[in-house]
Amino acid sequence: MRISPVKIISLLFFIFSGLYLYYAYQIRVFSFDENAPFNAKTFPIYLGYTGLFFSGLYIVLPEKKPSNVNLSVLDYRKTITLVILMIIYGITILKAGYFLSTSFFLVLSYITLGEKRWFWVFTLSFPFVAIFMFLLHGLLDIYLRDPFLKYLGIIG
Amino acid sequence: MIEGILIGLNTALSFKNILMVMIGCFAGTIIGMLPGLGPMTAIALMIPITYGFEPSTGLILMAGVYYGAVFGGSTSSILINAPGVPGTVATSFDGYPMAQQGKAGKALAIAAYSSFAGGTIAAIFLLFAAPSLSKVSLAFRSPDYFGLMILGLTAVSAFSAKGHFLKAMMMVVLGLMLASVGQDTLSDIPRFVFNNMNLADGISFVLVVMATFAMSEALTIIFKGSDPTQAAKQISLSKLGSIKLDKEETKKMVTTIPRSSIIGFIIGVLPGAGSTIASFLAYGMERNFVKDEEKLKFGKGSVNGLSAPETANNAACSGSFVPLLTLGIPGSGTTAVMLGALLGFGIQPGPRLYQTNPEIFWSVIMSMYIGMVILLILNLPLIPYIARILAVPRAFLIPLILFFSVTGIYLMSFNNFDIYLMIGIAVFSTILRLYEFPMPPLILAFVLGGLMEENLRRSLLISDGSWSFLWDRPLTLCIMVSIAIIVGWQIYKSFFQKN
Numbered sequence: 259m260r261i262s263p264v265k266i267i268s269l270l271f272f273i274f275s276g277l278y279l280y281y282a283y284q285i286r287v288f289s290f291d292e293n294a295p296f297n298a299k300t301f302p303i304y305l306g307y308t309g310l311f312f313s314g315l316y317i318v319l320p321e322k323k324p325s326n327v328n329l330s331v332l333d334y335r336k337t338i339t340l341v342i343l344m345i346i347y348g349i350t351i352l353k354a355g356y357f358l359s360t361s362f363f364l365v366l367s368y369i370t371l372g373e374k375r376w377f378w379v380f381t382l383s384f385p386f387v388a389i390f391m392f393l394l395h396g397l398l399d400i401y402l403r404d405p406f407l408k409y410l411g412i413i414g
Numbered sequence: 415m416i417e418g419i420l421i422g423l424n425t426a427l428s429f430k431n432i433l434m435v436m437i438g439c440f441a442g443t444i445i446g447m448l449p450g451l452g453p454m455t456a457i458a459l460m461i462p463i464t465y466g467f468e469p470s471t472g473l474i475l476m477a478g479v480y481y482g483a484v485f486g487g488s489t490s491s492i493l494i495n496a497p498g499v500p501g502t503v504a505t506s507f508d509g510y511p512m513a514q515q516g517k518a519g520k521a522l523a524i525a526a527y528s529s530f531a532g533g534t535i536a537a538i539f540l541l542f543a544a545p546s547l548s549k550v551s552l553a554f555r556s557p558d559y560f561g562l563m564i565l566g567l568t569a570v571s572a573f574s575a576k577g578h579f580l581k582a583m584m585m586v587v588l589g590l591m592l593a594s595v596g597q598d599t600l601s602d603i604p605r606f607v608f609n610n611m612n613l614a615d616g617i618s619f620v621l622v623v624m625a626t627f628a629m630s631e632a633l634t635i636i637f638k639g640s641d642p643t644q645a646a647k648q649i650s651l652s653k654l655g656s657i658k659l660d661k662e663e664t665k666k667m668v669t670t671i672p673r674s675s676i677i678g679f680i681i682g683v684l685p686g687a688g689s690t691i692a693s694f695l696a697y698g699m700e701r702n703f704v705k706d707e708e709k710l711k712f713g714k715g716s717v718n719g720l721s722a723p724e725t726a727n728n729a730a731c732s733g734s735f736v737p738l739l740t741l742g743i744p745g746s747g748t749t750a751v752m753l754g755a756l757l758g759f760g761i762q763p764g765p766r767l768y769q770t771n772p773e774i775f776w777s778v779i780m781s782m783y784i785g786m787v788i789l790l791i792l793n794l795p796l797i798p799y800i801a802r803i804l805a806v807p808r809a810f811l812i813p814l815i816l817f818f819s820v821t822g823i824y825l826m827s828f829n830n831f832d833i834y835l836m837i838g839i840a841v842f843s844t845i846l847r848l849y850e851f852p853m854p855p856l857i858l859a860f861v862l863g864g865l866m867e868e869n870l871r872r873s874l875l876i877s878d879g880s881w882s883f884l885w886d887r888p889l890t891l892c893i894m895v896s897i898a899i900i901v902g903w904q905i906y907k908s909f910f911q912k913n
Contacts, residue, residue, distance in 0.1 A: 264581070264849050271584055278591055278606075285605050295879030298598035298605060301867040305594065309587040316580045319909045323578070325849045332848075337637045341841060344816060348833035351824060360817060367813030371636070382810055390821075400466065400825060 262324050265317055272313040279306025339370045355404035361387045419541070422776025426784055431474050431777070434467075435785050438478020439792060445479075446486025448811075453483035454854070455631055457751045458623040459815075461758070462822035469759035470774045474781040476752055481533065481785045484689065484731055488525045488724055493518060501689030501730070504697040504723035511715040516655050523657040524717060525724045526794045528671060530786050532725030535675035536682070536732035537782040543683075544779065547740040551765040554741070556872035557883040561893035563866045566743050568900045569684070571855045573691060579904035582855045585846075589856035592617055593863025600871070612831040619754040620826055622860050624819045625836045626853045630843035632815040635808070637844060657794065663717050666708075670700055670721045678726030682733020684745065689727035689734075696726030732782060739763055739775060744861065747854025754861045 282302035291297040343366050350359040364383040373379055394400040395413060407413045425431060438460070445456035456479045464472030487502035492509035505525060512521035554562075571582030595606045596616025607613045659667075674696040681692035700722035701712050712719045737745045742764035744750040756763055767775050819840075823832050843853060877883040885891045 267846070267849060267851075268580075268584070271588070275587070281606060285603065287603060288601065291601065294875075295877075296871045296874040298601050298603040300874070301870060302591075302594050302605060305587060305590050309584070309591065312580055312583045312587060315905070316584070319580075319905075322909055327848055331639065332637050333639045334637075337633055337844075340633065340636060340812075340816065341837060344820065344837050345834065347820060348830050348837065351820075351833070352828075352830060356824075360821070363820075364813050364817060367816065368809055371809035371812060373807065373809035378810070382814075394825070402825075403828065 262321055264325050268313045268316040272310060272317060275306055275309030275313060278309065282306050336370055340367060343367055352403065355406040356402045357387055357391060357404050358406050418772050418776045421773050422780035425470050425773050425777035426474060426780040431471055432784065434471055434475040435478040435781055436788055436792060438475045439482035439785055439788050442479035442482020443486035446483030447490045453480050453748045454751055455627045456483040457748065458627045459818050461620050461755050462825050464755060465758060469761055470777045472759060473774060473778050476755060477778055477781050478785050480731060480748060481789055484727060485529055485789050489522065492521045492525060501693055501727040504693040505720065507713055508716045508719035515715055519655040519657040520659065521720060523659055523794060524720050526790055528667060528721040528724035529728040530790045531671045532675045532678055533728035533732055533786045534783060536679040536729035537779065539679045540732050540735060541779055543736055544739050547736060548765045551741050556869045557887065557890045560866060560869040560873055561890050562741065562743050563862050565893050565897050566745060567855065567859055568897050570858050572900050572904050578850055579908045581851045585851055585856040586859040589859025590863045592622060593860045599864065612829065618826065619758065621823050621832055621836050622839065623751055623857060624822055625839035626843045626856060628815055629819045629840035630847060632812045633840060633844040634847050636812055666717045667721045670718045671725050674722045674725035675729045678729025679733040682730030683736045689730040692726040692730035693723035696722040739767060740765060744858060747857050750858040750861045
């Protein structure tokens with residue numbers, strides 16, 4: 259028997275709602291608020307039950323229009339590579355600075371997506387980020403931490 | 415009211431604000447043209463920039479982006495039969511056949527004039543409806559607001575889910591759950607923080623919008639291996655033809671525009687309905703109104719068939735501002751994003767907005783007129799060139815969207831944790847999108863979460879913990895009955911109705 263992926267997602271949401279409800283009951287409220295008609299955990303508790311209700315309903319009711327997704331045609335490699343690149347971008351943005359991390363993220367993303375025109379790959383990364391930084395830092399006065407450019411003496 | 419209009423004009427006609435409307439219309443048109451990237455993505459990408467401006471300027475910029483994106487969606491419907499937004503699907507029924515007959519220029523002109531007329535007429539309605547409704551809505555109490563918010567959420571779920579109501583309701587609950595993370599507003603008690611200080615202030619609205627729209631849309635395009643820019647590469651400037659309309663075509667539009675504007679505005683005001691339903695209804699209605707010989711042209715390049723949905727979808731955009739500005743309750747995903755941005759500026763829309771912040775209330779309404787004029791003047795002659803810009807390869811487009819998303823959230827918090835959280839939410843959203851879980855209900859719920867809890871708190875405290883507040887007042891009772899009908903009908907339709 260093949261179980262519909264949406265039913266599996268609903269089951270996961272059901273479990274998630276159960277956990278949410280558990281943590282909602284764990285919220286510590288002030289002692290004088292414990293028996294009040296409304297306190298910090300009232301709304302989350304209702305939400306937890308509502309989540310259980312709707313996901314439970316989806317699990318038990320028959321599916322009229324099951325979502326049909328052909329998993330074999332999806333491009334996992336490029337998508338996962340882009341997600342990893344974004345995580346690395348997030349890790350390096352504070353340490354290496356905005357300019358270097360953003361430029362390398364763009365270069366690697368263009369290459370991942372199959373771009374081979376090196377002129378455009380270069381133009382739309384390092385110079386593009388430099389102009390963007392000038393607009394933010396120079397014109398809009400938005401501070402961007404960048405140890406690399408600070409080391410070079412370009413920004414203060 | 416005259417004083418208010420003058421205040422609005424004074425603010426909206428400042429050089430800076432006119433420049434913002436122009437930038438907004440232009441950027442919105444480009445983003446709206448791309449199939450899959452609609453007004454919500456366009457506005458989401460603009461939010462971090464708007465926080466650097468005054469509230470009225472930021473809102474004017476976003477309103478410009480909104481109109482530009484709707485207009486851009488029409489352009490891709492006409493030129494490449496690929497609607498950028500659902501609201502412009504009906505435009506392609508007659509717009510694309512016209513383009514195939516070598517009258518793309520004419521189709522674009524009809525779309526532009528109809529959008530302009532529909533938006534302008536609806537903005538006049540808004541001018542009169544908003545202050546009157548504001549006065550009426552002053553009589554609303556916490557239980558009514560609580561009920562209205564649930565009504566808005568269920569209506570948006572019912573209309574946006576396309577037969578997947580329970581999926582939409584799960585998204586609503588998820589949005590409310592995400593909104594509950596962080597300190598409780600009244601008691602400051604931390605909830606679902608798990609000793610992580612980064613979560614103490616809750617999850618940023620911009621983060622959720624960027625993750626569920628801009629970033630997740632970009633990842634979905636790559637995941638599915640689709641290329642939204644492919645069709646745009648085939649556009650030929652020489653094949654667009656003249657943009658001049660003859661007398662007969664103008665006459666047809668003159669009869670279509672008023673009735674489509676009225677229906678568009680009314681549908682736009684209703685929570686959840688929005689421009690998609692307005693455009694389909696106007697298209698269907700127009701087909702019934704025209705003579706038999708014109709009826710035969712529908713679907714083959716009819717002027718009435720193109721003008722009606724274009725007028726209605728723009729009128730609906732203006733209409734959707736009525737519940738936002740007067741009740742503080744957004745009726746659609748796009749206006750929910752705008753509400754989130756307003757709250758970010760420290761402004762609470764609602765019946766008192768036009769008394770406490772008249773410059774914002776009126777300048778937004780006035781900027782709609784200005785936006786319409788700019789769209790007409792700026793975009794119509796430039797459309798062929800803007801369409802060419804769209805042939806930017808996917809390999810450049812997607813990384814740039816991801817870059818703007820990460821930069822947007824980084825500029826707001828300078829914190830790695832927010833970037834990781836955004837990536838995590840974007841990955842989950844991409845999987846959920848794949849299985850047709852709609853995102854607009856999640857955003858609407860996330861924005862309304864705090865307000866809903868606040869109104870429920872007041873209602874329960876006043877009624878001393880009794881739920882009778884839901885049926886004590888006739889107005890609240892009517893709202894609750896409407897909710898019960900929508901939920902019951904949608905569940906029946908989704909699971910038990912045969913066809």
